[in-house]
Amino acid sequence: MMRVIKAIRFFFVMVGYSLHMLITGRLLEAGRRPMHSALRQRAGCISLIKGLGFTAEVRGSYPKDIPSLIVSNHIGTLDPWILASQFNVAFVAKAEMGTWPVIGMVCRAVGIIFAHRKNVMKTSGTVNEIQDRMRSGVSVLIFPEGTTSNGQQLLPFKTGGFQAVAGMEDGYIIPMYFHARSIGGKEVTTASRETVTWSSPQGMFANIWHVLGLGPLHFVIRIGEPIPASGRDRKELARSSQEAVQRLMDEEIAELTSGYQPIPALDAQAVHP
Numbered sequence: 001m002m003r004v005i006k007a008i009r010f011f012f013v014m015v016g017y018s019l020h021m022l023i024t025g026r027l028l029e030a031g032r033r034p035m036h037s038a039l040r041q042r043a044g045c046i047s048l049i050k051g052l053g054f055t056a057e058v059r060g061s062y063p064k065d066i067p068s069l070i071v072s073n074h075i076g077t078l079d080p081w082i083l084a085s086q087f088n089v090a091f092v093a094k095a096e097m098g099t100w101p102v103i104g105m106v107c108r109a110v111g112i113i114f115a116h117r118k119n120v121m122k123t124s125g126t127v128n129e130i131q132d133r134m135r136s137g138v139s140v141l142i143f144p145e146g147t148t149s150n151g152q153q154l155l156p157f158k159t160g161g162f163q164a165v166a167g168m169e170d171g172y173i174i175p176m177y178f179h180a181r182s183i184g185g186k187e188v189t190t191a192s193r194e195t196v197t198w199s200s201p202q203g204m205f206a207n208i209w210h211v212l213g214l215g216p217l218h219f220v221i222r223i224g225e226p227i228p229a230s231g232r233d234r235k236e237l238a239r240s241s242q243e244a245v246q247r248l249m250d251e252e253i254a255e256l257t258s259g260y261q262p263i264p265a266l267d268a269q270a271v272h273p
Contacts, residue, residue, distance in 0.1 A: 017044030060223030
């Protein structure tokens, strides 16, 4: 029964915030909309993860004053909501999502940047949109593995997502790694934490339903040092980013296996519209 209540709460909070963002966003000047969307998205995601019994703790410094492309590992369906509860970000998603019932409306409301799978990041329009968003103070987050994994090992990073920032004089890559550190109030092991991940043949909604039944979840988000994009092509940036995320993953596994006490997470972070 509790899982049903969580699913209903998740749906209505997501749709409610999205409708509010669509309405209020239209009243703003175009230049103010990206940050407005990111702030409202973050507020909505804080409400969502709190209602689902999720908490997250950030390890490392997140630079707020540089145009940034965040690259993160990808473990499950709910990753965007968890990460967006901690940072003011915009996401890049496949263009087909814009046509999905309900999800398409949510994507448009939060300012998703759509990219066609066969030409990801290669059109000047998509590149310009990502760079404009970054320079407006809103970081853009991508999952360069291209699909979900168990978080125990990284999949090869696809290079297409780095085209938008390649050679960008004032642009930076922010490497990030995250995973569950407790499930149902119990500390995870390197094996049990795979419980929260999503892999085939499980479907997207089946994964959400499964995760909602696990009880309270606590996540650790690790942030690495910014990687300058200036003078580097997309292949070099992808390689450097994967190495940086790998180091963060190694730190996480080492800490997990040596014993760990999570820092109590705040119920919400200060978010101002």
